[in-house]
Amino acid sequence: MRRRFQTRLQHPAQIVATGFGTAILVGTALLTLPIATATGESSGWLTALFTATSAVCVTGLVVVDTGSHWSVFGEVVIAGLFQVGGLGIMTMATLFTALLAGRLGLRTRIAVATETKSVSVTDMRRLVRNVVAFSLASEAVIALALTARFMIGYGEPLGRALYLGGFHAVSAFNNAGFALWPDNLMRFVADPWICLPIAIAVIVGGLGFPVVFELAKTWRHPSRWSVLTRITVVVTLVLLAIGTLFFLAAEWHNPRTMGALDDADKPLAAFFAAVMPRSGGFNTLDIAHMNPSSWLFTDLLMFIGGGSASTAGGIKVTTFGLLAFIIWAELRGEPRVNVGHRRLPESTQRQAMTITLMGVVLVAVSTYGLLLLTPYSLDRVLFEVISAFATNGLSTGITAHTSVAGHVLLSLLMFVGRIGPLTLGSALALKERTRRYELPEERVIVG
Template identity: 40%
Template sequence: MAAQPVRQRGMSPRSWIARLRDALDGLVRSSPSRFAILVFAGLVLLFTLLFSLPISRAGEGSGTPLYDALFTAVSVICVTGLATVDMATHWSPFGNALVFIGVNIGGIGVLTLASILGLVISRRLGLRARLLAASDTNPSRIHVGPVAERQAVRLGEVGGLLVTVAISALVIEVVIAVAMIPSFLAAGYDPLLSVWYSFYYSAMAFTNTGFSPNPGGLEPFQTDFWMLTMMMIGVFLGSLGFPVIFTLARSWRHPRRWSVHVKLTLATTTILLVLGAAAFLLLEFNNPKTYGQLDAGRTIFESMFMSVMTRSGGFATVDMADLNGSSLLVTDMLMFVGGGSASTAGGIKVTTLAVLFLAAFAEARGAPAMEAFGRRIPRDILRLAVSVVLWGATIVAVSSIAITQITKQPLDFVLFDVISAFATCGLSTGLTAELPPPAVYVMAATMLMGRVGTVTLAAALAAAQRRQLFRRPEERPIVG
């Protein structure tokens, strides 16, 4: 009789884990995207609590106010890079460790993160977990379910994708960090601090975040082209997207095997980088506050650096408030586009822009369908692209109106920081650091909606797809 309670006590933890697994499995069944958003929101709440603790703040005294802790948590998990406090002096070593860990977690991506969590809980990658991870590489799976056209990452390759996510992030960050250490040693930092700063900056570059752990940020490295080049490489690789890295790692010698997604991402990214650098060079070469006092070689380098960082990098060697109004507008557009799908970058994504231009070209030629690299792109992808742009523009517009009304600041500065928040870029004119608490909450919500993604958010809010068994009569409204 005495063995009965012991056996029951031994079974109770197993039963508790089973109930938890069943509950999570039911949530994933009902809506994978809602489960992913709940994971993301849970991380934000957890880090808000941790950042508000006195141990996270440098010096003695009380903890960080709630609105600053919440904003920092959202900015860290959303890998944005905007801050309402001085990141170099406000946080203690424990707080800086939280920032470092948080950006690496957030850089993985909301759906991929939820997939990994499900894998850890269930100890296996089941069909629903594979579908969940696959949807992070191709949002059309969420919108219309499995599609027939060729995908960047097929369902059977999701396990390999998750391994690629972890290995690529680790390898790239370590290599870039090691390459940065000589620059910090040359700048006069002691060896231990040089290693810490190198890994910190490497993580911020690859995750496209933009925080700086040292007072002055990149100011001591204005002429260190090696250091700035390493940061550009980190930001560029992070903004490509894990499906592209996965494809390049497997078949970089065989471009013909690359999917349309990979080719569109690489082509559009290259075009935007070149056009962005040319625009900054043309608009800022005679601005005495930015590039006007530089020689030709450094002006070209700084223009390329700015073009790379507007993809979502968030680092800057000049004060954004000193840019000409035309340059601010160009930066707005580049930030709004962002980087590649399923990457650490934000924005509407380069493939979304590419699909819109392909649709415009097809319409101008009178072609029956969009085509790219010898493949036809279905119309539902165009509908999805239009939805992403519309919802993104709506979020930016509503947030800009709200913050302008609260702060009474100039619209060009407000719009710049709001787009930076939505696109999780991190560049700022200095407005964000001076926001009152109500505007801080608005900006935090903008970052969260921008990072979670308009497609995922829309899919999460939809209880179920409606099936319609009839078609209404067709009529064409006048457009244009």
């Protein structure tokens, strides 16, 4: 029996999925304890499960107010869950193995390569140490900036300021979107000393560790950047610029969002709104009162998400960029897809198209299911579904009011979105098959 179980978990993707599932179960168990709530009464398994799933999957969707419902113990548990979820279960497991055993097995190195999207499985111990060190250092810098602002600008005592700064720094860098105020960050909409550090943390955390490490070494020489770094940086900057301009135009006169702000504060609010669909999940504008056009545009940004091997969700900006090159090559009739001075392998093209198509199908099916379970309109339900799939956390305000079945559906969607459609599909396959022959080719009419 034990040997059969080990055989079924030999595929790295299976190990990653099992690790995330285990973390969710542990978090659920901790959050069901009476000590985890402010009232001292158990929250019940569904609330605990949804919150634990949202935290581990670094989503940020909630069915209860984080700051008032949970105790300090519960908030610390939630912060720990999205810290673990952001770094990756396999990354944490490999770090502990490296520190305790001093050496890593091949299976463990392959598992971490699957989680971090690393091209090579060599020297995985150093990779994991760099990832963890960079993450903790980034969170510490953002936490200090926020702590100083809470003390100087809002008169918070040192202990409370440190707690607020640390919680939101970890939440921002891991693109978790959990906040300790009922209105998320709407009270800070005009405060650049709060909004900008959180936005920077979301952007850096959403770039992806391979891109960040490469930029740290070659930021002065863009010509040396890899295809991954070029696509990630360019697409990210383009989406941020377009997003900022769009929200400025769409919400400038909306009295329930930007209309009430001073003109000088509107660019900051628009920039923050453009950053958060990367998978940040925070909001300084009332999402529920945005124009429908802003909802649709946010849907698109959330679905694209952030960088590969990052704490962000979505199909990833790399996938989106690769699809653009694939389409451009097809329109020009070129037999090969080239990115800069590099040729894109056919396997990478298939992977990009598979991830995108699986994401579209999953969102469509889940939207239809949630429509059957809730009385809300299509635009609100679609927004919620994409937010869950992209592990984003932005909401039009209907999450807490959906049915039990709706909460279960969104929980499953967050789990699948965090693991990744392709990774989860691989995890469900009991074994890989290698075709030892080729079939005759036949042209098929397309379109």
